[in-house]
Amino acid sequence: MSQIPERLMAALVDRYRIERELGAGGMATVYLAHDLRHEREVAIKVLHPDLGAALGAERFLAEIKVTAKLQHPHILGLIDSGVADGLLYYVMPFVAGETLRARMQREGQLPVADAVRLASEVAGALDFAHRQGIVHRDIKPENVLLQDGRALVADFGIALAVQSAGGQRMTQTGLSLGTPQYMSPEQATGERIVDARADVYALAVVTYEMLVGEPPFTGPSVQAVVARLLSEQPRALATQRKAVPPHVEAAVMQGLEKLAADRFATAAEFAEALQGKGDTSSGGRYITASAAAPSTRRRWMERAAWITMVGAVGVFAWTRAQPPTPSEAPVLRLPIDAPAGERFMTGGFPIVISPQGDRVAYVTQGTAGYATIVQRLDSLDARVRLAPRALRWYAFSPDGRELVYNEGYDIYRTAATGGTPSLLGGTGGWDIMGLAWMADGTVLIGSYNGLSTIPARGGAVTPLTDSTASQPAFHPVVLPDGKTVIVGTANAAPKGNLVAITLATGAVTELPLPGRVAIGMVDDHLVYLGLGGDITAARFDAASLKVLGDPVTLVGSVGAAGLSPQGTLAYIAGNASSQLVLASGTSRITIRPDSAIHTDPRFSPDGRRLAVVVGGKDGTDIWVLDRAAGTFSRLTTIGVASAPEWSADGRRVIYKALIGGDGRIFSVAVDGSGSTDTLFNSSRDLKGNGEVNEALLSPDGRWLVIRTAPSAGYPRDIYAMDLSGDRTLRPIAVGPSSEIMPRLSRDGKWLAYQSDVSGRAEIYLRPFPGDGPRVQVSDAGGSEPLFDASGRTLYYRGPGGIVAASLTAGPDVRVSARRLALSLQGVADPTHPSYDVTPDGTQFLILQPTSGEARGVLVSNWARELRRRLMEAR
Numbered sequence: 001m002s003q004i005p006e007r008l009m010a011a012l013v014d015r016y017r018i019e020r021e022l023g024a025g026g027m028a029t030v031y032l033a034h035d036l037r038h039e040r041e042v043a044i045k046v047l048h049p050d051l052g053a054a055l056g057a058e059r060f061l062a063e064i065k066v067t068a069k070l071q072h073p074h075i076l077g078l079i080d081s082g083v084a085d086g087l088l089y090y091v092m093p094f095v096a097g098e099t100l101r102a103r104m105q106r107e108g109q110l111p112v113a114d115a116v117r118l119a120s121e122v123a124g125a126l127d128f129a130h131r132q133g134i135v136h137r138d139i140k141p142e143n144v145l146l147q148d149g150r151a152l153v154a155d156f157g158i159a160l161a162v163q164s165a166g167g168q169r170m171t172q173t174g175l176s177l178g179t180p181q182y183m184s185p186e187q188a189t190g191e192r193i194v195d196a197r198a199d200v201y202a203l204a205v206v207t208y209e210m211l212v213g214e215p216p217f218t219g220p221s222v223q224a225v226v227a228r229l230l231s232e233q234p235r236a237l238a239t240q241r242k243a244v245p246p247h248v249e250a251a252v253m254q255g256l257e258k259l260a261a262d263r264f265a266t267a268a269e270f271a272e273a274l275q276g277k278g279d280t281s282s283g284g285r286y287i288t289a290s291a292a293a294p295s296t297r298r299r300w301m302e303r304a305a306w307i308t309m310v311g312a313v314g315v316f317a318w319t320r321a322q323p324p325t326p327s328e329a330p331v332l333r334l335p336i337d338a339p340a341g342e343r344f345m346t347g348g349f350p351i352v353i354s355p356q357g358d359r360v361a362y363v364t365q366g367t368a369g370y371a372t373i374v375q376r377l378d379s380l381d382a383r384v385r386l387a388p389r390a391l392r393w394y395a396f397s398p399d400g401r402e403l404v405y406n407e408g409y410d411i412y413r414t415a416a417t418g419g420t421p422s423l424l425g426g427t428g429g430w431d432i433m434g435l436a437w438m439a440d441g442t443v444l445i446g447s448y449n450g451l452s453t454i455p456a457r458g459g460a461v462t463p464l465t466d467s468t469a470s471q472p473a474f475h476p477v478v479l480p481d482g483k484t485v486i487v488g489t490a491n492a493a494p495k496g497n498l499v500a501i502t503l504a505t506g507a508v509t510e511l512p513l514p515g516r517v518a519i520g521m522v523d524d525h526l527v528y529l530g531l532g533g534d535i536t537a538a539r540f541d542a543a544s545l546k547v548l549g550d551p552v553t554l555v556g557s558v559g560a561a562g563l564s565p566q567g568t569l570a571y572i573a574g575n576a577s578s579q580l581v582l583a584s585g586t587s588r589i590t591i592r593p594d595s596a597i598h599t600d601p602r603f604s605p606d607g608r609r610l611a612v613v614v615g616g617k618d619g620t621d622i623w624v625l626d627r628a629a630g631t632f633s634r635l636t637t638i639g640v641a642s643a644p645e646w647s648a649d650g651r652r653v654i655y656k657a658l659i660g661g662d663g664r665i666f667s668v669a670v671d672g673s674g675s676t677d678t679l680f681n682s683s684r685d686l687k688g689n690g691e692v693n694e695a696l697l698s699p700d701g702r703w704l705v706i707r708t709a710p711s712a713g714y715p716r717d718i719y720a721m722d723l724s725g726d727r728t729l730r731p732i733a734v735g736p737s738s739e740i741m742p743r744l745s746r747d748g749k750w751l752a753y754q755s756d757v758s759g760r761a762e763i764y765l766r767p768f769p770g771d772g773p774r775v776q777v778s779d780a781g782g783s784e785p786l787f788d789a790s791g792r793t794l795y796y797r798g799p800g801g802i803v804a805a806s807l808t809a810g811p812d813v814r815v816s817a818r819r820l821a822l823s824l825q826g827v828a829d830p831t832h833p834s835y836d837v838t839p840d841g842t843q844f845l846i847l848q849p850t851s852g853e854a855r856g857v858l859v860s861n862w863a864r865e866l867r868r869r870l871m872e873a874r
Contacts, residue, residue, distance in 0.1 A: 004018050004020070004021065004031060005046075005087065005800065006799075006800030006801055006820060006823045007084070007085040007086075007087070007800075007801075007823040007824075008031075008046060008084050008085065008087055008089075010085065010823055011084035011085040011087075012033075012044075012084050014036070015035070015036055015037060015080075016033040016034065016035060016036060016042065016044060016091070017033060017034040017036060018031050018032075018033045018044065019031070019032045019033060019034060020032050022043060027047060027048060028045045028046055028047045028048060029045075029046050029048070030043050030044070030045050030046075031043070031044045031046065032094060033091075035079075035091075040093075040094075041094040042079060042091050042092065042093060042094050043091070043092045043093070043094045043095070044089055044090075044091050045089060045090055045091075045092065046084075046087050046088070046089045047060075047087070047088040047089070057083045057086075057088055060088055061081055061082065061083070061088070064078070064081050064090055065081070067134070067156045069132065070128070070129055070132065070134065070156055072124070072125050072128045072129075073124075073150075074121045074122065074124055074125035074150070074151050074152055074153060075125045075128070075129065075152065075153050075156065076092050076093060076095065076145060076152045076153065076154040076155075076156075077092065077093065078090055078091070078092060078156075079091040079092060079093065085586075085823070092154065095145045095147050095152060096147070097145060097146045097147045097148065098145075098146055099141060099142055099143075099144065099145055099146065100118065100141040100142075100144035100145075100146060100151070100206070100210075101140075101141035101142045101144075103146060104141055104209065104210065104213075108213045109210070109211060109212060109213045109241065110210045110211070112211065112243055112244060112245070112248065114210075115207060115210035115211050116207075116248060116274050116275065118144070118146075118151045118210065119203060119206065119207040119210070119270075119271070119274055120271040120274055120275060121150060121151040122139070122144060122151050122153055122203055122206070123203060123267040123268065123270050123271035123274075124267075124268070124271060125151070125152075125153040126139070126153070126196070126199050126200075126203065126267040127266055127267040127268040127271075129156060130196040130199070130266065130267060134156060135194065135195060135196055135198065135199055136153070136155070136156055136199050136202075137187070137194065137198060137199070138155060138179065138182075138202075139153070139182060139199055139202035139203050139206060140179050140181075140182045140202065140206065141206055141209070143155045144206070180225045180226055180229075180334075181205065181215040181217065181218065181225055182202040182205045182206065182215070183198075183202070183226070183229070184197070184198040184201035184202065184260070185201075185229060185230055185258045185259075186198060186260060188226045188229060188230060188332065189230070195260070196266065196267065197260040197263050197264070197265070198260070199267060200255050200263050200264050200266075200267055200270050201255060201256060201257075201260075201263060203255065203267065203270065204251075204252050204253075204254075204255025204256045204263075204270070205256065207252050207255070207274070208234065208237065208252050208256065211237055211241060211244055211248075211252070212237060212240045212241055216229075216234035216235070216256060217229040217232065217234070224358075226332055226860075229258075230258070234253065234256050236249065236253075237249040237252060237253075245276075247273065247274075247276045248274055250273070251264075251270060251273035251274045252274075254273070255270050331859060331860065331861050331862065331864055331865045332859070332860040332861065333857060333858070333859050333860075334857075334858045334860070335855065335856065335857065335858070336360060336362070336375065336570065336855075336856025336857065336858050337856065338362075338364045338373075338856065339364060339373065339383060342364040342365060342371065343364060343365060343854060344362060344363070344364060344559070344572045344854040344855070344856055345362075345363040345364060345365045349362070349363040349392070349560060350362075350363075350393065350394070350434075350475065350517075350560050350562065351560045351561065351562045351570050351571065351572055351856070352394060352395060352396060352562045352570075353396075353562045353563065353564040353568055353569075353570050354396040354400030354416070354564070355396060355398055355399075355400055355564060355565055356399075356400045356564075357377070357564040357566055357568040357860075358376060358377055358400065359374055359375065359376055359377065359396070359400060359416055360374075360375050360377060360562070360570050360856075360858065361373065361374045361375070361386075361394055361396070361403065361416075362375075362560075362570075362572070362856065363392075371385055372385070372386045372394065372405070373385060373386075374386060374403070374416050374417075374418075377858065384416070384417055384418045385418070386403070386405070386414060386418060392405075392406060392407075392432070393405065393406050393432055393433065393434050393435045393446075393475075394406075394435060395435040395436050395437045395443070396416070396437065397437050397456070398437060398438075398439045400416065401415065401416055402414065402415055402416055403415075403416055404424070404435055404437050404443050404456065405421075405435070406432045406435065408690075408709070409426045409427045409428065409430070409431070409432065410423060410425075410426040411423075411424045411425055411426060411427075411432070411435070411443070411445070411454060412424060413456065413458075422458070423458070424443070424454055424455070424456070424457075424458040424459070425454050425458055425459060425460060425461055426461070427445070427447065427452070427461055428461070430447055430448065430449050431447060431448060431691065432445055432446070432447055433446045433447050433448065433472065433473070433474040433475065434446030434447075434473075434474050434475035434476050434487070434517075435476070436476040436477060436478050436485070437456060438478055438482065439482060440482075441455060441456045441457065442454075442455060442456065443455070443456050444464075444476040444478070444485060445461065445476075446472075446473045446474050446475055446476045446487055447472070447473065448472045449463070449472075450463065450464070450465035450466065450471070450472070450473050451463075451464040451465045451473040451476060451485065451487065451501055451506075452464055452465075464501070464503070464506050465501060465506045465508060466506070471489045471499070471508070472487075472488075472489050473485075473487035473488075473489070473499070473501065474487055474488040474489070474516075474517060475487060475488055475516075475517035475518065476501075477517070477518040477519065477520060479521055479542050480521055480542075480565065481542055482503075483502065483503055483504065483542075484500050484501065484502060484503065484542055484545065485500070485501045485503060486498055486499070486500055486501075486511075486518035486526065486528070487499055487501060487517075487518070488515060488516050488517040488518070497510060497511060497512070497513060497514055497515070498511045498513045498514075498515045498517075498518060498526075498528060499511060500545045502545075509545045511540075511545070511547055512547055513526070513528060513536075513538055513547060513551065514530065514531050515528040515529055515530050515531060515536065516528075516529045516530070516531060516533075517529050519535065519561050519562065519563045520562075520563035520564075520565070521540070521542070522537070522563070522567055522863045522866050522867075523863070523867070524539055524540065524541070524548075525537040525538065525539055525540060525866070525870065526538055526539075526540035526547075527554075527563060527866070529558060529560075529561055530551070530553070533556070533557055533558050533559065534553045534554070534555065534556045534557070534558065535553075535554045535555040535556075535558050535561055535569075535571065536551045536552065536553050536554060537551065537552050537554055537866060537870065538550070538551040538552070552869065552870060552873045554865075554866060554869055555571065555573075557573060558571045558572065558573060559571075559572040559573075559854055560572045563862075566863075567861060567862055567863030567864075567866075568858070568859065568860050568861070568862060569858070569859040569862035570856065570857070570858050570859075571856075571857055571859075572854050572855070572856055572857075573854065573855050573856075573857050577595045577596055577597050577598075577849070577850050578595065578596070578597070578598045578847035578848055578849050578850055579592060579593070579594070579595055579598075579847075579848045579850055580592040580598060580601065580610070580612065580625070580845065580847070580848075581845070581846050581847070581848040582838075582843045582844070582845055582846075583822055583824075583843065583844045583845075583846050584822070584842060584843045584844065585822075588848065590848070591610075591625070591627070591845075592625065592632065595850040596614050596615070596616070597614065597615035597616065597620075598612050598613065598614060598615075598847050599612070599613040599615065599620075599642070599832070599834065599847070600612065600613045600642060600643050600644055600832050600833070600834070601834070601835065601836050601845050601847065602644050602645060602646060602833075602836055603646075603836050603837075603838060603839065603845065604646050604650040604670075605646060605648060605649070605650045605789075605839065606650055606839065607627075607838050607839040607840070608626070608627055608628060608650075609624055609625065609626055609627065609650070609670065610624065610625040610627065610836075610845070611623070611624050611625075611635070611644040611645075611646065611653050611670075612624075612625070612644070613641065613642050613643075613644065619638075619639025619640055620639065620640065620641060620642055621634055621635070621636045621637060621638065621639060621641050622634075622635045622636045622641045622642075622644045622653060622655055623635060624653070624670060635653060635668065635670065635672075636655065636657075636668070638657055638659075640657050640658045640659070641655050641656070641657045642655065642656050642657075642832070643655060643656045643693075643694045643695070643831075643832050645695070645696040645697070647667070647697055647701065648697070648699040648700070648701065650670070651669060651670060651671075652667050652668060652669055652670060653667070653668055653670055654666070654667050654679065654695060654696060654697055655668070656692065656693065656694060656695065662681065662682050662683045662691075663682040663691040663692040663693065663709070664678055664680060664681050664682065664692070665678070665679045665680035665692055665695040665704065665706070666678055666679065667679055667697075679695070679704055679723070680692055680695060680704060680706060680721065685721065685727065685729065686708065686729075690708045690709060691708065691709040692706045692707070692708060692709070693706075693707050693708060693709045693716075693740075693831065694706070694707045694740075694741070694742070694831070694832055695707070696742065696743070696744060698744055698748045698768075698769075699744065699746060699747065699748040700748060701723070702722060702723060702724050703720045703721065703722060703723065703748075703768075703769060704720070704721045704723055705718065705719070705720050705732070705742045705744065705751070705768075706718070706719050706720075706721065706729075707719075707739070707740055707741070707742055716738040716739060716740050717731065717733065717734040717735070717739050718731075718732045718733040718734070718739050718740075718742045718751070718753055719731055719732055719734075720732050720768075720769050730769065732751060732766075732768065732769070733751070733753050733755065733764075733766065733774075735757065737755055737756050737757035738755065738756050739753055739754070739755045739757075740753065740754050740755075740831070741753055741754045741783070741784060741785060741831075741832065741833060743785050743786055743787055743833075744768060744787070745787045745791040746787060746789055746790070746791050747791055748768065749767065749768060749791075750765055750766070750767060750768055750787075750791070750813065751765070751766055751767070751768040752764070752765050752777070752785040752786075752787065752794055752796075753766075753785065754782070754783050754784070754785060758776075760781050761781055761782060761783050762776055762777075762778045762781060762782055763776070763777040763778040763782040763783070763785045763794070763796045763805075764776055764777060765777055765794070765807075765813055775813055775814060775815070777794055777796065777805050777807075777815055778796055778798060778803070778805070779818065780798060780799055781798065781799055782796040782797060782798050782803065783796065783797045784796060784797040784832075784833040784834060784835065785833070786833055786835075786836065786837055788837060788839075788841045789839045789840070789841065790841075791807075792806065792807050792809065793805065793806055793807065793841065794807055795821065795837055797824075797835070798820070800820055800823060800824075801820055801821070801822050801823040801824035802820075802821045802822040802824055802835065802844060803818055803819070803820055803821060804818070804819050804820075804821040805817070805818050806818070821844070822844050822846075824846060834846075834847055835847070
């Protein structure tokens, strides 16, 4: 269960006492609260921040007020709504009963009389709302509450506000309203006009499920469900449950008609038919409509579904006299939601679709660090966590049942449903930059040393290209002919081009396409991710390895993308753009008006300068802000710089750079004078057994404290190197757990760091550089430690924001108090502190998001959209 947001509690403290979380869904989180003014329990529904940003507070609140007039015995009313420190919320009465979903899960099939009564009550609520001009659009068992056995329809607030306030923006952000099993055909095909008959369809689905135990259309993926509802007729109720009366079956089946015009015109008519009232010929109307020759529109939907199912499932047997053409298939967009409390990782982390299009794998980050998630597409909650930390590169097997992945230099194989992985082998010391599992059982390995192979059953790594002569080969993608691999040649630098490698010979052919990585092929077009983060396509002859046309940009601002062989696209949209903001209490002062991808902000010791990493299409470099002069100057120009730190005198900046696959620590004068010094070289100082990920100098300049990346020789551990001595690495905080983010006190006597030795991320202290016991500082999880100038306060990121821990002086440090210094939402950075504190401790520098969190989007039959865009570009 997630923590209650501190800023929500603080903003509502005079009106509501929030007690606990009741549940969370794809759009909102619900909390149980006590209404202080009226002495009653209420439910507060808080929209997820990305959805709130997409809708806009003013428009959302204006539209949601309309629902306040929905006063009906079977509608859960609206009590209050507003904005709490940027979070959109609305308040409803608390219902102590259960949802219809919970009852159905417990009983399976409901008594016929109960099913008819509940459906009729919901129909009464819908009919009342429809007469006020309000369509729910998301009727499902989860949105029907049962209080003393009576039905209460919930969530009219989100339905109306999202529909009216943010319909267009919802489409643009990849969010959608509706659940596939309960969507009407007109919703599934993206029609702009959706009226009350869509609610009648959804209620008919719920009634069907109450009677037989499952919805009329199910499937292994969202796409398959949508395809079935567009093309198939539901199975008769009587063949599954003989106790269902004919008039009930006739009413449900008419409610499930694919054409809105063939359904009941109103929810009230549906209720009357369920009860055997009204027009007694309704059953005849249903039979006639079903038995008659299909309309042109119905034939279109069936043909569209055929294409959708082939695109989504891959191997599919279907008998039809006249198969449809690809141009008739619908393009369906659906959200991919990260688990609660986590966000998608981009910047080199891939998103991968199984060849069958039924699973997607991606990397998330939370306060505990990275995690790799494999999600089945038949349910937004069917996720498998493959490892407690990230699998940097991974690829599905040809049958989609397994994955191959790497941790450090080692390559593993595991089931897509989780389980114990098996070791295939390792590279022995060079970094892996992509994997691909071929149909012949060979796994391709991309790296800075070119392209190599390893058998999927395990064995030795064999170079495919000459590592001494070839350029880097990142993220290998095998073309449909199985003979050619497209790879990227630079991680983020502007000079990077795509190249083609012939598998039979290892020959490398440069392509005039500036791009990060390839994604796949659609028809005769190569789809790739450009240097600016745009999904781009160019006509490409795989036989001659020649580019035949100009590139066409298709989707902008993408952090990662994957494409199935049948044309299903998955991508992570958006980026982590932000502004530099000084925060104190509720005050927010922007110190740089521009919005960019900022990371790792760090004040100089006197607070007069600020070093920060700025990302873009040219990679990542360090810029320095002179606060007094107002100048913002680029300090590095190599495109691979990160994690800046300052020397004690504030004259030099220490940073990490990845040069030719080798992690190095450099020191450069902030005024640009003199040479750039190399303080650490991974290949030399780690002897090829790992890579440095972050580093800082001790105040006296003697010690270089480094943190290694995970590898066979060195896990995520903290070491110190005596720069004035023999440069031997001295272990400081090491072990089987992950020790990261080292921070030294201003006097250099104490080291703070983050470790998951207890099973979750916590902050610890230990003496430096000598030995001594560690002291746990955080008490409810923590990350990103930072000392203040005095060394008597240690800040860290806790569940509700930045926590200040007061430390006692003396030989044995201990924590005397903790307080919330700044309420701050968002997910902590798992690699390097993403905030800083001014030397006087009065303000915090934070990265205020300007674009919302990255979000996952799945596009079924994206190939059709690509063809259309290419035609328009000609």
